[in-house]
Amino acid sequence: MALSGIQIYKMLPQTNCKECGFPTCLAFSMKLAAKQVELGDCPYVTDESKQQLAESSAPPIRLITLKGKDAEVAVGNEVVLFRHEKKFVNRPGVLIRVADTDEKETITAKVEAATAYIVDYVGLDLKLDGFAVEAASGDAATFTAAVDAVRKSSNLPLILVGNDPAVIEAGLTVLDGEKPLIMGANAENWEAMADLAKKAETALGVEAGTLEELAELTEKIQGKGVEDMVLHPTGQGMSSSLALQTQIRRLALKNFRPLGYPTIAFAGSGGNPAKEATLAAHSICKYAGFVVLDTFSPELVYSVLVLRENIFTDPQKPIQVLPAIYEINDPKPDDPVLVTTNFSITYFSVANEVEGSGLPAWLVVADAEGMSVLTAWAAGKFDAESIAKAVKQFGVGDKVSKKVIVLPGHVAVLSGELEEELPDWEIRVGPREAVDLPGYMKSALT
Amino acid sequence: MSIEIPKDKWPGAVQTVTLGATAEQGGTRTKVVTIGGEQTLPFMHFESETPNRPVIAMEMSSSRPGGWSQVLQDTWGDVLDDPAKWAQACEQAGAELIVLMFGLTDADDNPITPDFAVQTVKAVLEATGLPLVVLGPGQVDIDNAILVPIADATKGERLVLGLCEEGNYRTIVAAAMANDHLVLGRTPMDVNLAKQLNILMTDMGLPRDRIIMDPTTGALGYGIEYGYSVMERLRLAALQGDAMTQLPLMVNPGFESWKTKESKVGEGVPDAWGDWAERGVHWETVTAVSLIEAGADVVVLRHPDSLTRVKESIDELMAAEPV
Numbered sequence: 173m174a175l176s177g178i179q180i181y182k183m184l185p186q187t188n189c190k191e192c193g194f195p196t197c198l199a200f201s202m203k204l205a206a207k208q209v210e211l212g213d214c215p216y217v218t219d220e221s222k223q224q225l226a227e228s229s230a231p232p233i234r235l236i237t238l239k240g241k242d243a244e245v246a247v248g249n250e251v252v253l254f255r256h257e258k259k260f261v262n263r264p265g266v267l268i269r270v271a272d273t274d275e276k277e278t279i280t281a282k283v284e285a286a287t288a289y290i291v292d293y294v295g296l297d298l299k300l301d302g303f304a305v306e307a308a309s310g311d312a313a314t315f316t317a318a319v320d321a322v323r324k325s326s327n328l329p330l331i332l333v334g335n336d337p338a339v340i341e342a343g344l345t346v347l348d349g350e351k352p353l354i355m356g357a358n359a360e361n362w363e364a365m366a367d368l369a370k371k372a373e374t375a376l377g378v379e380a381g382t383l384e385e386l387a388e389l390t391e392k393i394q395g396k397g398v399e400d401m402v403l404h405p406t407g408q409g410m411s412s413s414l415a416l417q418t419q420i421r422r423l424a425l426k427n428f429r430p431l432g433y434p435t436i437a438f439a440g441s442g443g444n445p446a447k448e449a450t451l452a453a454h455s456i457c458k459y460a461g462f463v464v465l466d467t468f469s470p471e472l473v474y475s476v477l478v479l480r481e482n483i484f485t486d487p488q489k490p491i492q493v494l495p496a497i498y499e500i501n502d503p504k505p506d507d508p509v510l511v512t513t514n515f516s517i518t519y520f521s522v523a524n525e526v527e528g529s530g531l532p533a534w535l536v537v538a539d540a541e542g543m544s545v546l547t548a549w550a551a552g553k554f555d556a557e558s559i560a561k562a563v564k565q566f567g568v569g570d571k572v573s574k575k576v577i578v579l580p581g582h583v584a585v586l587s588g589e590l591e592e593e594l595p596d597w598e599i600r601v602g603p604r605e606a607v608d609l610p611g612y613m614k615s616a617l618t
Numbered sequence: 619m620s621i622e623i624p625k626d627k628w629p630g631a632v633q634t635v636t637l638g639a640t641a642e643q644g645g646t647r648t649k650v651v652t653i654g655g656e657q658t659l660p661f662m663h664f665e666s667e668t669p670n671r672p673v674i675a676m677e678m679s680s681s682r683p684g685g686w687s688q689v690l691q692d693t694w695g696d697v698l699d700d701p702a703k704w705a706q707a708c709e710q711a712g713a714e715l716i717v718l719m720f721g722l723t724d725a726d727d728n729p730i731t732p733d734f735a736v737q738t739v740k741a742v743l744e745a746t747g748l749p750l751v752v753l754g755p756g757q758v759d760i761d762n763a764i765l766v767p768i769a770d771a772t773k774g775e776r777l778v779l780g781l782c783e784e785g786n787y788r789t790i791v792a793a794a795m796a797n798d799h800l801v802l803g804r805t806p807m808d809v810n811l812a813k814q815l816n817i818l819m820t821d822m823g824l825p826r827d828r829i830i831m832d833p834t835t836g837a838l839g840y841g842i843e844y845g846y847s848v849m850e851r852l853r854l855a856a857l858q859g860d861a862m863t864q865l866p867l868m869v870n871p872g873f874e875s876w877k878t879k880e881s882k883v884g885e886g887v888p889d890a891w892g893d894w895a896e897r898g899v900h901w902e903t904v905t906a907v908s909l910i911e912a913g914a915d916v917v918v919l920r921h922p923d924s925l926t927r928v929k930e931s932i933d934e935l936m937a938a939e940p941v
């Protein structure tokens with residue numbers, strides 16, 4: 173946890189020499205606490221204070237970045253328990269697991285499909301973050317071949333999973349200039365694993381069933397010079413994983429350094445994708461830094477990636493699009509004008525429908541402060557006045573010859589007032605749901 | 619190394635509420651459902667016992683619902699045309715509670731009448747031994763016109779009647795008070811609005827153990843994060859001792875998720891959306907499990923497979939093994 177100005181002041185020379193550019197050491201420490209100046213601006217800080225201050229300014233949960241060949245994934249740096257307090261920072265990495273005992277063709281097919289996977293959600297391209305390769309065979313050559321097969325089919329970051337340091341080390345030979353996560357270090361193998369992580373400059377996953385064991389391990393491993401760790405609390409079942417994940421997050425936020433690392437959760441459970449969806453949802457909501465699935469299926473991955481996006485949006489700032497007039501499918505002057513709000517989910521529900529139908533339209537997106545149609549209407553941000561304003565501001569009248577405007581069905585009540593605001597336009601009420609727009613456009617607007 | 623586990627000690631607790639009444643208790647239910655009573659955040663068994671598990675309710679309608687996803691229609695088949703059979707099917711699927719929704723019209727497209735409504739409720743009560751939540755179509759005059767006679771005709775059953783909203787709670791609360799029923803209050807995703815409605819309803823003399831609140835939610839991809847956070851905040855407020863937030867939470871992941879395009883539409887959607895039926899069930903289960911993590915005491919679902927999967931999650935989350 174960050175130190176207060178007063179706490180920092182106690183570590184300064186307290187001579188008020190002004191060399192930092194501030195009249196007093198106290199003034200400087202206040203600025204430092206607010207992160208507006210650098211510690212280096214005071215030439216007289218002792219080495220001991222420097223170290224203490226650096227430690228205290230480190231984030232409570234270490235930022236861990238895994239690097240593949242051309243992509244990386246960063247997790248950690250979280251500062252709260254609840255998303256309403258101050259937004260969750262780094263989306264958990266979602267990875268797919270393969271075992272080295274799988275057929276090579278199976279691995280390749282799965283990895284290629286998962287790497288190519290991309291799905292549009294409100295204009296964002298959602299993708300997977302990498303793969304976990306499991307040394308299930310226990311054999312170095314088999315494992316190396318599997319890692320090689322994965323690497324040949326994907327450039328995404330990797331996690332190498334196995335408890336035999338020699339096997340993991342063999343797998344690492346395939347990866348050049350990358351930063352994978354290797355796991356896991358446990359009470360038996362931690363020393364060799366730590367040496368390997370140190371030598372290969374990888375992050376190290378640490379496994380144990382209790383917080384005490386985890387903390388002891390991370391301290392010993394840190395003593396060996398490994399800084400980047402990921403915790404794998406190995407409790408059985410959702411209840412125990414929830415307890416451990418919550419306790420780790422709470423302790424980390426209280427600046428308990430031995431547990432100040434992101435965590436990993438394995439949601440795969442013997443090829444039961446039904447259960448994976450629920451376990452992944454559980455892990456995303458409650459504090460996992462990495463979530464590893466066994467199954468790659470588009471419908472599973474889509475729902476998991478959307479949940480991640482939702483839980484990690486900034487609660488203060490709805491995802492929005494720019495208020496403007498959007499041209500869909502090359503509209504001509506006699507094509508219809510549709511109105512909606514600038515909440516991303518709303519805009520894309522409408523835009524995607526119209527686009528998919530192939531029918532041309534002008535879509536006027538009014539500034540509704542990023543709210544959905546009904547929310548904005550209820551909040552007074554999407555009314556006849558604001559719609560008329562948008563129509564005028566974006567010069568819609570100059571673009572079209574047929575002055576017909578279609579309102580969302582949910583705000584049919586606005587049509588009277590809008591007629592008054594835009595007397596030379598014909599106001600029509602469209603369907604309530606965007607899915608029904610293409611049908612409506614075909615039947616009622618042509 | 620010994621670690622002191624940070625444990626929250628909360629001054630407040632969620633109200634315990636029992637739905638349904640057996641013959642001994644003045645009703646006809648063979649099972650009752652008790653929810654609430656939490657003294658900690660969801661499933662923090664290391665802090666305090668979670669006395670009652672979250673409950674899965676299945677949603678059904680007074681007649682074949684218009685606009686339900688084809689996936690759901692195919693799954694349920696003909697029972698959708700018969701409320702009694704549908705209720706039985708819900709019970710067989712493992713529902714612990716049934717939510718009966720009235721539409722504005724009956725199967726022949728005639729406006730529903732109080733008589734039809736009462737008969738339907740009676741048929742459902744006869745068909746199943748589970749406790750029942752009865753919701754009007756959401757238009758104040760019609761809700762009042764059907765809920766009052768339903769309340770009268772089922773005195774003592776401890777049904778849950780709804781929806782009570784700020785504009786229409788009086789009649790429903792009065793009918794519930796007169797006949798030993800409960801009410802469901804709904805407010806649009808806001809801690810203060812939820813509190814406000816609870817104050818209004820308790821001010822009428824309705825005891826707190828007869829109120830459930832629906833703080834509204836959105837589906838996965840369609841605003842779930844707002845519902846999620848409002849529920850977390852309501853639960854925190856309850857545990858901190860704010861009496862007017864200490865009521866069990868009931869939310870509708872079924873309704874919300876099955877109206878999304880992901881669940882409703884099978885053709886002409888991106889390949890990246892995958893298998894339609896399975897996607898619909900994932901959409902519902904992911905929404906439901908997330909809301910359970912946020913504090914839901916009742917989740918109302920629509921698909922029987924979702925029920926099985928969510929139930930499995932609840933089983934696991936309730937397993938209070940030592941950690």
Ligand code: B12
Binds near residue numbers: 513579
């Ligand atoms: C999420 C949400 C919120 C979020 C806001 C999210 C956001 N950025 O907008 C929060 C929590 C902040 C919120 C706040 C409020 N909310 Co609110 N909220 C919702 C909720 C749950 C979902 C809204 C949503 O995102 N829908 C998804 C989007 C995509 O829907 P949409 O914009 O309507 O678009 C669809 C259609 O309209 C159509 N469409 C869109 N554009 C067009 C254009 C054309 C031409 C056509 C044909 C169709 C079309 O296509 C889309 C897909 O089908 C709804 C209830 C519900 N489950 O629907 C309540 C709801 C909208 N909220 C409501 C209310 C009252 C409020 C508040 C006033 C209450 C309060 N808390 O004080 C505030 C107002 C905000 C403020 N003062 O700051 C009420 C509105 C009641 C009413 N009928 O007037 C609702 C309906 C809840 C309810 N049942 O009471 N809300």
Ligand code: SF4
Binds near residue numbers: 187191192197200216
């Ligand atoms: S330079 Fe250092 S010692 Fe001098 S006033 Fe600034 S903080 Fe104090």
